[in-house]
Amino acid sequence: MSLARFVFRLRVEEAIALAFLLPTTYLTLAANAYVREAGVLGDRHPGGTVRLAAAAAFLAVLAAAHHRWSSAPAVKAMREVLPFLTCILIYTNLHDTIGFVNPHDVHDTLAALDRTIFGAVPAVWAERFVSPGLTELMQFFYLSFAAIAPSTSLILLAQRRWPEFRAVTLGVIVCFYLGYALYLIFPAAPPRLVLVYEFKRTLQGYPHLFSNLSARAFALLPVDSRAAFPSLHAAVSLLALFYAWRYVRPWFWALLPFAAGLWVSTVYLRHHYVVDLFAGWMLAPVAAWLAPRIDGWWAARQEALGYATARGVNPRAVAPQNAPA
Numbered sequence: 001m002s003l004a005r006f007v008f009r010l011r012v013e014e015a016i017a018l019a020f021l022l023p024t025t026y027l028t029l030a031a032n033a034y035v036r037e038a039g040v041l042g043d044r045h046p047g048g049t050v051r052l053a054a055a056a057a058f059l060a061v062l063a064a065a066h067h068r069w070s071s072a073p074a075v076k077a078m079r080e081v082l083p084f085l086t087c088i089l090i091y092t093n094l095h096d097t098i099g100f101v102n103p104h105d106v107h108d109t110l111a112a113l114d115r116t117i118f119g120a121v122p123a124v125w126a127e128r129f130v131s132p133g134l135t136e137l138m139q140f141f142y143l144s145f146a147a148i149a150p151s152t153s154l155i156l157l158a159q160r161r162w163p164e165f166r167a168v169t170l171g172v173i174v175c176f177y178l179g180y181a182l183y184l185i186f187p188a189a190p191p192r193l194v195l196v197y198e199f200k201r202t203l204q205g206y207p208h209l210f211s212n213l214s215a216r217a218f219a220l221l222p223v224d225s226r227a228a229f230p231s232l233h234a235a236v237s238l239l240a241l242f243y244a245w246r247y248v249r250p251w252f253w254a255l256l257p258f259a260a261g262l263w264v265s266t267v268y269l270r271h272h273y274v275v276d277l278f279a280g281w282m283l284a285p286v287a288a289w290l291a292p293r294i295d296g297w298w299a300a301r302q303e304a305l306g307y308a309t310a311r312g313v314n315p316r317a318v319a320p321q322n323a324p325a
Contacts, residue, residue: 141261175287234280
């Protein structure tokens, strides 16, 4: 079987995940080897290899389960959510490798744009409102992204609305990967790292609440993180709102205040420049437009090869003799 035929047996979201997973896995391993040789290995870099090992073990188990029990509901469900889980794996490992791939940072330009537009960097300006209670609220909104991002997909999955579920999931995945590509092209550290000397007040919350959870989450990331532009928190949450409006209208109204709170929190907590949010909001409609077109092109290729498609189209029983290889 040719490589093209093997690849087109996959769903498009699986192929996209594979296309990103292979090079980012190599980069993670290469970056870890480099920092070990250079003697600059921090206490956070090894997490990348641990995550890769865990992911490889999980994929092996899933592949064996799919081969043995392909029709089992649990196996089918895991296949549906696997591309999204792969997104998260690549996201966490990119934090270790962006600066290794492209050392040409643009965060000074982003800070300058914020100053030009607003007369000050909003992340710095917002510290006049800092209080433990507000910090906890902002941490709650920021952490809610983990639920916001897959929320519309999960509702559609629970309703067994498979075509809509795939459309939403693919749109979110495409948005993530477009953002990852832009991270590599425009590496930028967040205001909390770049403008550290401009902040006069710490974001102190209350013990054992959301601030504590957030601190644990950020302990997994390297101190030289380069994943500010664009804001995928802004892009993916806007996309979740868009799909909620289209497919699950009541959820849109429930989700809206959480998404708005999330956007404010990214600035208050010093994770993003406002121009990062602008870029994220512009990225969302691009992903929504691009995803169904990628899916349609992929399904047409699969049909031409006689393969089953994720769209539920019945392929020809035998591939035509002149089908592309």
